[in-house]
Amino acid sequence: MxxxxxxxxxxxxxxxxxxxxxxxxxxxxxxxxxxxxxxxxxxxxxxxxxxxxxxxxxxxxxxxxxxxxxxxxxxxxxxxxxxxxxxxxxxxxxxxxxxxxxxxxxxxxxxxxxxxxxxxxxxxxxxxxxxxxxxxxxxxxxxxxxxxxxxxxxxxxxxxxxxxxxxxxxxxxxxxxxxxxxxxxxxxxxxxxxxxxxRGLTGVQINVSGAKGDLHSGIYGGGVQNPIHALADILASFHDEHGTIKVEGFYDSVRQLTAEERAAFAELDFDEEGIKSEAGVTELFGEEGFTYLEQTWARPTLEVNGVFGGFAGEGIKTVLPAKAGAKITCRLVPDQDPYEIVKLLRQHIEANKPAGVDIEVTEFDKGKxxxxxxxxxxxxxxxxxxxxxxxxxxxxxxxxxxxxxxxxxxxxxxxxxxxxxxxxxxxxxxxxxxxxxxxxxxxxxxxxxxxxxxxxxxxx
Structure with a gap:
C-alpha cells in the first residue's frame, strides 16, 4: 500500500x-x-x-x-x-x-x-x-x-x-x-x-514635562508652554496627510515587494468592503500607492497607541498640565532594524521638540x-x-x-x-x-x- x-x-x-x-x-x-x-x-x-x-x-x-x-x-x-x-x-x-x-x-x-x-x-x-x-x-x-x-x-x-x-x-x-x-x-x-x-515590532514612550506642577490657566495660560500642545505637535509631525511616515530615514531599509508578490496578493481578490464592515469604518486609510494587503502585510507603520495627560474627569478643570505622554509602536518589515528605527525616532522627536518643555523617551521591547x-x-x-x-x-x-x-x-x-x-x-x-x-x-x-x-x- x-x-x-x-x-x-x-x-x-x-x-x-x-x-x-x-x-x-x-x-x-x-x-x-x-x-x-x-x-x-x-x-x-x-x-x-x-x-x-x-x-x-x-x-x-x-x-x-x-x-x-x-x-x-x-x-x-x-x-x-x-x-x-x-x-x-x-x-x-x-x-x-x-x-x-x-x-x-x-x-x-x-x-x-x-x-x-x-x-x-x-x-x-x-x-x-x-x-x-x-x-x-x-x-x-x-x-x-x-x-x-x-x-x-x-x-x-x-x-x-x-x-x-x-x-x-x-x-x-x-x-x-x-x-x-x-x-x-x-x-x-x-x-x-x-x-x-x-512584521517586526518596536516602540517608545514619549514623556513631556513642563512646569513643576499643574498651573492655573487664567494666570499662566498664554505665557507658559502646555505639554499637551507640545506633545500634539510632535505627534502631528510623524505623518503627512496621506499617512506616509515623515521620520527621516524610516523607509531607507525597507525591502520592496517583488512583482511576483504583488501579483500573488492581487490574486487573492481581497474584499475591501468586508474589511470596512469588520472594522466598523466607512473608508480605509493608508500609505498611498499600496493596496490594503500591501499596507498591512509588507509596509511599516508608526502608530500612536495611547495619549495621556491633564484633566480627564467630568466637567472642566482650568489648568495647564505639568506632564503629558504618548505610547508609540512601529510595525517593521524585512531589512528594517528595530534598534535603528528607535534611533531615528529619537532624532525626529528631538528635532521637532517645541520650546518650553523637556522630553524623555523610553524604549519598549523589540522584535525583528x-x-x-x-x-x-x-x-x-x-x-x-x-x-x-x-x-x-x-x-x-x-x-x-x-x-x-x-x-x-x-x-x-x-x-x-x-x-x-x-x-x-x-x-x-x-x-x-x-x-x-x-x-x-x-x-x-x-x-x-x-x-x-x-x-x-x-x-x-
Whole structure:
C-alpha cells in the first residue's frame, strides 16, 4: 500500500481515539500568565511528553527554564535526509470573561464537527496534530521520511520570555534544515495559505514635562508652554496627510515587494468592503500607492497607541498640565532594524521638540521582522502539500502581526521557517468560545504527512 494511503487509513481508523486524546490535552488549564496555574503548566508539559513517548519519539525531556518548562524530543535516524524542527506552544490565554463561554473552557466539547475549548486552535490542537502525524508514521512505516526535532514551549502567550536564551544555549542541539510551525491560520475557510513573512515590532514612550506642577490657566495660560500642545505637535509631525511616515530615514531599509508578490496578493481578490464592515469604518486609510494587503502585510507603520495627560474627569478643570505622554509602536518589515528605527525616532522627536518643555523617551521591547522568500523550495513544497487536501490554490501571504520567536529562529539558527497553519481567523483564539474546525484538523494530519514526504530529498 502507498505510504500516504496507509497513513490516511490510520488516521481514519484512529480518529475517535485522537479526538478523545486531544480533549485530554486541552482540558489541562495551562494558563502561563497566571501564577496559580504553575502546577498546570508542569502537568501539561508532562502530558505532552507522555504523548510523544507513546508516539515513538526519542530523547524526550521536560526541561526547566527560569519560567515554564520546555518540552523537547527527537527522532534522528533518517540518514542523509533533512532535519525538521517542529515548534509550538502548550500554554494558553486566560479564559475571562467566563460568562461568555457557551461551554466550560477546560471541558472541551465537539459540536457540529468543531472542537470547543481554550487552546483548541491556539496552539494545543495544532501541536497535537503534529504529534499524531509522527505517531502514525512511526506505527505504520516504523520510521520517518525526515529527521524530526520538537521544541514546544510554555510561554508563547507571555512573550516567550525565556525561549531566546534557551535557543541560544542549545543552538547546536536544535540545528535543523527548517523550522515548521503550525500556529497560524488558513487565508479563509477552505483556502490554504503559507505565511512566509511577519512584521517586526518596536516602540517608545514619549514623556513631556513642563512646569513643576499643574498651573492655573487664567494666570499662566498664554505665557507658559502646555505639554499637551507640545506633545500634539510632535505627534502631528510623524505623518503627512496621506499617512506616509515623515521620520527621516524610516523607509531607507525597507525591502520592496517583488512583482511576483504583488501579483500573488492581487490574486487573492481581497474584499475591501468586508474589511470596512469588520472594522466598523466607512473608508480605509493608508500609505498611498499600496493596496490594503500591501499596507498591512509588507509596509511599516508608526502608530500612536495611547495619549495621556491633564484633566480627564467630568466637567472642566482650568489648568495647564505639568506632564503629558504618548505610547508609540512601529510595525517593521524585512531589512528594517528595530534598534535603528528607535534611533531615528529619537532624532525626529528631538528635532521637532517645541520650546518650553523637556522630553524623555523610553524604549519598549523589540522584535525583528522575518521573511523566508516566497519562491523558496520549502515554501513552495508546503503549498503543494496543502493542495493535496484542499481543492484550492495555496495562497502565499505575509502577516501584519509579529511573532518575535520566529525571527529568533532565523537569527540564531539561520534556518528557513515554514508557517503552515490550520486554524481560522474566526476561531476566537484569545476570546471566549475558542474552537477548532475538525475538518482542518483532519486535513492538517494529511497535509503535514505529505509535506514530510515531499521534502525528504531537500538539500540546502
Amino acid at each position: 502507498d505510504q500516504l494511503k496507509q497513513l490516511d487509513q490510520f488516521f481514519a481508523e484512529n480518529r475517535e481515539r485522537h479526538l478523545e486524546e486531544m480533549k485530554e490535552f486541552i482540558s489541562i488549564p495551562s494558563i502561563s500568565s497566571l501564577s496559580e496555574h504553575k502546577p498546570d503548566m508542569r502537568k501539561a508539559a508532562d502530558h505532552l511528553a507522555n504523548l510523544l513517548k507513546k508516539a515513538g519519539m526519542e530523547n524526550i525531556q521536560v526541561r526547566d527554564t527560569a519560567g515554564h518548562p520546555v518540552v523537547t524530543a527527537d527522532w534522528l535516524h533518517a540518514e542523509n535526509r533533512p532535519t525538521v524542527l517542529v515548534y509550538g506552544h502548550y500554554d494558553v490565554q486566560p479564559v475571562d470573561p467566563i460568562e461568555l463561554w457557551d461551554s466550560e473552557p477546560f471541558k472541551p466539547e465537539i459540536r457540529d464537527n468543531i472542537m470547543y475549548g481554550r487552546g483548541s486552535s491556539d496552539d494545543k490542537g495544532q501541536v497535537f496534530m503534529h504529534v499524531k502525524v509522527l505517531e502514525a508514521m512511526l506505527q505504520t512505516e516504523e520510521k520517518l521520511p525526515v529527521n524530526v526535532k520538537l521544541l514546544v514551549e510554555g510561554e508563547e502567550e507571555i512573550g516567550s520570555v525565556h525561549l531566546d536564551g534557551f535557543i541560544e544555549e542549545h543552538k547546536e542541539e536544535l540545528a535543523a534544515d527548517l523550522v515548521l510551525i503550525s500556529d497560524t491560520a488558513l487565508y479563509a475557510p477552505g483556502k490554504p495559505a503559507v505565511c512566509y513573512a511577519l 521582522p522575518f521573511i523566508t522568500p516566497m519562491d523558496h523550495p520549502l515554501i513552495q513544497a508546503a503549498g503543494r502539500s496543502y493542495e493535496t487536501q484542499y481543492n484550492e490554490k495555496t495562497a502565499y501571504i505575509r502577516a501584519g502581526g509579529s511573532i518575535p520567536i520566529v525571527s529568533t529562529f532565523d537569527e540564531i539558527l539561520g534556518t528557513p521557517v515554514v508557517m503552515m497553519g490550520f486554524g481560522l481567523s474566526t476561531e476566537n483564539f484569545h476570546a471566549p468560545n475558542e474552537h477548532f474546525h475538525l475538518e482542518n484538523f483532519d486535513k492538517g494530519l494529511r497535509v503535514v504527512s505529505d509535506y514530510f514526504h515531499e521534502i525528504k530529498d531537500y538539500s540546502k
